[in-house]
Amino acid sequence: MRALVYHGPGTKSWDTVPDPTIIDSTDAVVRVDTTTLCGTDLHILKGDVPTVTDGRILGHEAVGTVTEVGGAVTSVHVGDRVLVSCVSSCGRCRYCREGQYGQCLGGGGWILGNTINGTQAELVRVPFADTSTYALPAGLDDESALMLSDILPTAYEVGVVNGGIRPGDTVAVVGAGPIGLATVLAARLFSPAHIVAIDLVDSRLEAAKQFGADVTINPSREDPAEQLATLTGGLGVDVAIEAVGLPGTFETCTSLVRAGGRVANVGVHGTAATLHLEDLWSKNVTITTGLVDTWSTSTLLKLVVSGQLDAKRFVTHRFPLGDIVEAYDTFGRAADTGALKVVLTSTAV
Numbered sequence: 001m002r003a004l005v006y007h008g009p010g011t012k013s014w015d016t017v018p019d020p021t022i023i024d025s026t027d028a029v030v031r032v033d034t035t036t037l038c039g040t041d042l043h044i045l046k047g048d049v050p051t052v053t054d055g056r057i058l059g060h061e062a063v064g065t066v067t068e069v070g071g072a073v074t075s076v077h078v079g080d081r082v083l084v085s086c087v088s089s090c091g092r093c094r095y096c097r098e099g100q101y102g103q104c105l106g107g108g109g110w111i112l113g114n115t116i117n118g119t120q121a122e123l124v125r126v127p128f129a130d131t132s133t134y135a136l137p138a139g140l141d142d143e144s145a146l147m148l149s150d151i152l153p154t155a156y157e158v159g160v161v162n163g164g165i166r167p168g169d170t171v172a173v174v175g176a177g178p179i180g181l182a183t184v185l186a187a188r189l190f191s192p193a194h195i196v197a198i199d200l201v202d203s204r205l206e207a208a209k210q211f212g213a214d215v216t217i218n219p220s221r222e223d224p225a226e227q228l229a230t231l232t233g234g235l236g237v238d239v240a241i242e243a244v245g246l247p248g249t250f251e252t253c254t255s256l257v258r259a260g261g262r263v264a265n266v267g268v269h270g271t272a273a274t275l276h277l278e279d280l281w282s283k284n285v286t287i288t289t290g291l292v293d294t295w296s297t298s299t300l301l302k303l304v305v306s307g308q309l310d311a312k313r314f315v316t317h318r319f320p321l322g323d324i325v326e327a328y329d330t331f332g333r334a335a336d337t338g339a340l341k342v343v344l345t346s347t348a349v
Contacts, residue, residue, distance in 0.1 A: 014322065027125055083149055153292050159243065204334075261285055
């Protein structure tokens with residue numbers, strides 16, 4: 001088969017590799033019908049994720065068709081159309097029993113495209129198929145379903161729920177890329193008084209307005225602290241959500257939050273950030289971090305099917321799977337191309 005293979009920082013190629021096979025009895029092999037690129041993949045290519053080694057097939061998001069199952073798989077069958085979760089769950093360890101699948105001790109967690117081969121390929125082996133895939137209803141299109149593999153659960157769990165957004169809150173989302181926009185969209189479910197999007201790219205701020213932000217700030221022209229002080233009567237925001245993964249954006253969040261407020265970090269960080277405890281120690285500020293657990297996927301799937309969440313609106317560019325190197329270039333130059341989510345479709349579909 002063909003797959004997108006990582007060959008060290010800054011290097012990737014569309015290679016011919018062996019087809020995946022069943023290794024454990026709980027595995028399934030899935031034909032990848034649609035997949036996408038993630039900001040985390042860009043972090044990997046920068047060398048920010050040392051667990052990803054030379055020769056790894058990238059990708060952790062897919063919608064596909066099951067082609068083979070192991071002998072212990074009971075709820076997934078050949079021919080099923082499934083969502084492949086970005087997080088795999090053994091279903092048995094302490095963390096999985098508590099719904100913290102991202103911390104799985106039984107061989108799961110974020111492994112696809114990280115410690116095992118991933119979904120940017122024609123076929124993918126999915127461990128723990130019974131607990132790491134979701135059957136999809138016939139009426140749900142692939143592109144909408146694909147946004148439930150990672151981006152929407154991540155925004156909802158690590159940003160909105162960890163941030164403790166409540167009705168009437170003022171929420172600042174620092175970074176209006178795909179994960180920031182997903183956070184804006186998910187935050188609306190909790191009826192905040194204001195959602196403020198902060199980004200250096202005007203096109204992304206315009207997108208944030210379409211996704212539900214009622215205030216946008218470009219720090220190259222405006223001081224976010226001054227603007228938000230005016231909006232909040234000098235208090236600062238109730239919740240600040242970091243959606244980039246840079247030291248400066250994290251530090252911005254801690255500077256914008258009010259005393260007693262919450263900072264939720266969603267971004268993937270490859271370098272150290274300064275925690276200004278000299279300013280924060282007395283302010284009763286809560287800071288959360290997290291890898292998505294995907295406990296919310298079933299709920300979000302219901303919201304997408306019912307029309308309460310428009311997941312397909314994230315998709316801005318479409319490519320055949322074989323053009324994935326070009327898709328990476330488009331996605332990596334999002335400030336120029338306007339790319340949010342790039343969808344790649346197998347020619348076998």
